[in-house]
Amino acid sequence: MNQLLVKTSIRYLLRHPWQIGLSILGVALGVAVVVAIDIANTSARRAFMLSTETVTGRTTHQIVGGSQGLDERVYRDLVVGGIVDQAAPVVEGYVSGKAEEVGPLQVFGVDPFADYGFRSFLGSQLSLGSDFIPLLSQPGTAIVSVDTAQRAMVRQGDELQVLVSGQPAALRIIGLLQPEDEASRRGLDGIILTDIATAQELLGQVGRLSRIDLLLPEGTAGDATQRRIAESLPPGAEIVRPAARSQAIEQLSRAFEINLTALSLLALVVGMFLIYNTVTFSVVQRRGLLGTLRCIGVTRREVFALILAEAMLLGLIGSAIGVVLGVILGSGLVTLVTRTINDLYFVVTVRGLFITPLTLLKGLGLGVGATLLAALVPATEASFTPPRTVLRRSSVEERIRRAVPLVSILSVAMFAVG
Numbered sequence: 195m196n197q198l199l200v201k202t203s204i205r206y207l208l209r210h211p212w213q214i215g216l217s218i219l220g221v222a223l224g225v226a227v228v229v230a231i232d233i234a235n236t237s238a239r240r241a242f243m244l245s246t247e248t249v250t251g252r253t254t255h256q257i258v259g260g261s262q263g264l265d266e267r268v269y270r271d272l273v274v275g276g277i278v279d280q281a282a283p284v285v286e287g288y289v290s291g292k293a294e295e296v297g298p299l300q301v302f303g304v305d306p307f308a309d310y311g312f313r314s315f316l317g318s319q320l321s322l323g324s325d326f327i328p329l330l331s332q333p334g335t336a337i338v339s340v341d342t343a344q345r346a347m348v349r350q351g352d353e354l355q356v357l358v359s360g361q362p363a364a365l366r367i368i369g370l371l372q373p374e375d376e377a378s379r380r381g382l383d384g385i386i387l388t389d390i391a392t393a394q395e396l397l398g399q400v401g402r403l404s405r406i407d408l409l410l411p412e413g414t415a416g417d418a419t420q421r422r423i424a425e426s427l428p429p430g431a432e433i434v435r436p437a438a439r440s441q442a443i444e445q446l447s448r449a450f451e452i453n454l455t456a457l458s459l460l461a462l463v464v465g466m467f468l469i470y471n472t473v474t475f476s477v478v479q480r481r482g483l484l485g486t487l488r489c490i491g492v493t494r495r496e497v498f499a500l501i502l503a504e505a506m507l508l509g510l511i512g513s514a515i516g517v518v519l520g521v522i523l524g525s526g527l528v529t530l531v532t533r534t535i536n537d538l539y540f541v542v543t544v545r546g547l548f549i550t551p552l553t554l555l556k557g558l559g560l561g562v563g564a565t566l567l568a569a570l571v572p573a574t575e576a577s578f579t580p581p582r583t584v585l586r587r588s589s590v591e592e593r594i595r596r597a598v599p600l601v602s603i604l605s606v607a608m609f610a611v612g
Contacts, residue, residue: 199492199500206480207504214508217472221512221561222519224465229520229557231458233547234531235451237524240548241380248381249286249302250407250436251313255420257406259431264403268428272406277422280409282309285390287397287404291346292355292362299342299356300385303393306330312407328368329389336392337369339382354386363396408433447535454531462564465512470568473505477576484576498577505569506562513561517554521547 207214257264257272269283285303304313306329329335336354338346348354353364365386373379394400408423410416423433477484484497525547 196492196496199487199496202480202483202487203500203504206476210476210479213472213475217469217508218512218515220465220468221509221565222465222516224462224564225513225516225557225561226519226523227461228458228560229517229553230523230527231454231531232553232556233520233524233549234528235454236550236553237528237548238447238532238535239451244381245300245385246436249300249313249385252409253282253312253407253436254410254416255408255433256436257408257423257427257431257433259405262402263399264406264431265428266401266403268431269403269406271426272423275426277426278408278410278419280311282312282407283390283403284407285393285397285399285402285404287393287399289356289358289363289386289396292357298384301388301393301396302385303388303390305390309407312409329387329392332366332368333392333395334365335368335388336365337371337387338367339379339385340370340372341379341383342385343367343370356386358396358398365392365396450534462560465561466564466568469505469508469565470571472508473501473569474572476504477501477572494577498573501573501576502566502569505565505573509562509565512565513558516561517557520557521549524549 257268263285266283269281272278272281283305285301287301289299289301291297291299329337338348338354343349346354348367350367350370353366356363356365365388371382371387373382388396390403394402410419420433427433488494488497528547
């Protein structure tokens with residue numbers, strides 16, 4: 195592109211700041227919504243995965259029941275009957291912090307002696323003597339992570355006030371967990387670790403278990419054990435793999451995430467419309483100039499490249515601003531998305547944003563790509579129109595007059611179909 199074209203382009207952009215600013219704003223808002231929704235979806239999904247992986251630990255299989263869970267005698271029969279060697283009963287449910295900023299909390303009741311070896315944080319962070327004996331011997335006691343304690347503003351020895359189905363309850367914190375790795379720290383945030391009896395009384399599930407975690411060997415020995423377990427289970431109970439259960443739960447919210455993504459792309463389409471109009475206006479406003487440039491030797495390819503270069507500049511600026519706005523918007527949107535998931539699908543606690551480079555690159559790519567796509571039509575029209583036609587203003591009016599009937603018919607047809 196020669197120097198003359200660059201000068202004319204810069205001069206035009208500087209003389210129409212409001213028109214250019216509206217286009218940048220359109221792209222920025224479209225990209226911001228796309229990035230924010232992607233961050234919110236990713237954060238909720240990642241938080242659920244981390245929490246699930248943390249509490250699942252080395253579990254290979256799980257025995258689950260219906261909505262009412264399992265009778266605790268199922269666990270007794272499996273262990274006393276010698277059907278399984280390594281099994282850990284689990285009682286889990288959700289409560290709310292009395293303070294609004296605490297949010298939903300997951301009660302995770304375990305048998306410390308049976309559970310030892312299933313979950314890494316139990317073996318590395320706690321001692322069977324100093325930490326678990328008070329948990330077993332003293333009712334209403336619990337252990338939480340350091341992050342959860344800080345958010346609830348409690349220390350070791352204090353009482354954590356919670357709401358169970360709207361009714362107030364209190365748990366005395368006798369220990370704090372502080373994992374070294376980031377994944378475990380995030381996974382344990384929002385989890386209240388208790389003895390099974392405490393969890394049953396707190397959640398109103400006395401005599402019931404949420405599930406039974408198993409450690410089964412691989413190969414034929416594990417398959418044989420799995421068949422024996424399945425034969426001994428009561429009606430309504432089944433043995434599944436943790437991954438299959440997690441995937442089933444994630445599939446529940448997939449349609450919701452797709453709907454949010456579609457709505458975010460709709461915002462980007464609005465930005466494309468603004469870009470299309472801006473580039474079209476710029477071509478119409480410069481018809482005389484473009485015709486003169488063609489007459490003095492500027493080629494079609496150079497005119498086409500000029501229009502697309504201007505559009506790419508607007509797209510890059512708008513997309514960069516949109517990515518920054520998207521990160522800011524995502525911090526507030528993640529709360530709304532999480533609240534909807536909690537109300538409709540499953541409970542998940544999101545304490546931080548998970549921002550991946552792919553999300554940021556996706557926002558930039560969509561913004562620039564949508565801008566170039568919207569600019570293709572006016573750029574093509576500007577480059578392929580003969581110079582003599584460009585210099586005649588009446589040619590535009592004639593073409594528009596001929597297009598009005600066709601556009602009207604198409605509008606009526608689309609309205610009828612809609």
